Amino acid sequence: METHHIRLTSSEVGGLWANYIADSMFVCIYKYYLAKVEDAETKKVLEHALDLSQQHVQGVTKIFKEEGHAIPLGFTDDDVNVEAPRLFSDEFFLFFTKHMTKGALVTYSAILPHTFRNDIREHFMSCISSSMELFNETTNVLLSKGLEVRSPYIPYLQEVDMVEKQRFLAGWLGKQRPLSAAEITHLFSNIQTNHMGTSVITGFAQVAELKELREYFKRGIEISKKKIEVFSKYLHENDLPVPVTWDAEVQDTTESPFSDKLMLYQISMMTAAGMGNYGTALSASPRRDIAAEYVRFQGEIGLYAEDGLNLQIKYEWLERPPHAADRNELMKERNID
Incomplete structure (x- = not known):
């Protein structure tokens, strides 16, 4: 039985495109970080981060090729110089990774509800799951090194209380x-x-x-x-x-x-x-x-x-994202009033 091929929706195309651009950038960043890192535990975290970014780029590339959609330029080895001197410390590499995974979880969670095809849903669910693993790994290393900064402590509530005055606002x-x-x-x-x-x-x-x-x-x-x-x-x-x-x-x-x-x-x-x-x-x-x-x-x-x-x-660095057809421009090209 022949299965009907369902096209990607605008939200799916847009989410995948943004995913490719961002992770192609992170591939460059983590290649440089790995060339400079000295601490063994931090290096393991960075290797994990690079691997995930490469997987995400490969996943989007596969989907776009199957759909006949242009592969974004994104970022390549031309955008990174791993021979450059160290710009950030090992501790910074950990803080950076923690914050980038926090952002990734927010981004992927925002995209997922707007995906429909099973393979696209699975792609972004995998992105969320792998980002959670990296988030936990990075947090554990930061805690073990005494670098993690916890949010403030406040007293536990001893009883339920209702807001009674407008002064609350x-x-x-x-x-x-x-x-x-x-x-x-x-x-x-x-x-x-x-x-x-x-x-x-x-x-x-x-x-x-x-x-x-x-x-x-x-x-x-x-x-x-x-x-x-x-x-x-x-x-x-x-x-x-x-x-x-x-x-x-x-x-x-x-x-x-x-x-x-x-x-x-x-x-x-x-x-x-x-x-x-x-x-x-x-x-x-x-x-x-x-x-x-x-x-x-x-x-x-x-x-x-x-x-x-x-x-x-x-400076012609901004790639045009996927967009709706410009009907007016198409008609102008055909000299249609």
């Missing part, structure tokens, strides 16, 4: 209520994410070839530092610890291991993830003053992201 004037567990979680997480972003972009600002990119990266450093300061203020006001900085993990070198194209894409990807994080945090932060900060930062980071896209377009 207040935040600008008068007495402020203590932060909720969800608000603490997002403030703490966003501080960590911005510390990671500051470290990555500091390294990139040192080694980027184009002056325009160096200036763009320096601007990103200032934006991240400002957000860290604001988010830390709320934790300090509630006598809660603030995550430590990793700036010292950036080494003193000006020779770039990555192409400017790759570095700009990575910052654009991290910026987009940050916007998503703030949207999630906003929905879980009833205090008006905190919610207002997330709204303000979403606008600021949105403008920064747009400037990054303009740079990618200017």
Whole structure:
């Protein structure tokens, strides 16, 4: 009996395309990390990360070839120089991997509900499962080395209590209520994410070839530092610890291991993830003053992201993603009014 071949939907094509671009970048990154790592446990984590990225690229390539869909250019060995001096420490490699797997879990979980074909669902379920394994492995190594930074502890509830006053939503004037567990979680997480972003972009600002990119990266450093300061203020006001900085993990070198194209894409990807994080945090932060900060930062980071896209377009580094047919253009080509 002949089986009807079901075409890929727009969401499936878009998810697979983005998966290829991102993991082709991570293949380059982890090849460089593995050329520099010294610690045996960290090396094992990086080998696992590289293997997963290569598997994901191969999986998408196979599907696209079978469908007759163009294979994205993504990133290749031309975008990485494994002979370049060390830019980041072994500890940074672990922190980076932990944060990238956190982002991957969010991304894959967002794509999965919009997939329909069995093989595509299996692909993204496999991506989620393998990312969870890498997340756990990286967390265990960080804990064993005493490097993992836990979120703050708060008292256990001794009884159930209901919110009775509108002051629960207040935040600008008068007495402020203590932060909720969800608000603490997002403030703490966003501080960590911005510390990671500051470290990555500091390294990139040192080694980027184009002056325009160096200036763009320096601007990103200032934006991240400002957000860290604001988010830390709320934790300090509630006598809660603030995550430590990793700036010292950036080494003193000006020779770039990555192409400017790759570095700009990575910052654009991290910026987009940050916007998503703030949207999630906003929905879980009833205090008006905190919610207002997330709204303000979403606008600021949105403008920064747009400037990054303009740079990618200017230097012809931005691949056009899968898109709907331009019917008007098709009609113009055939001189149809």
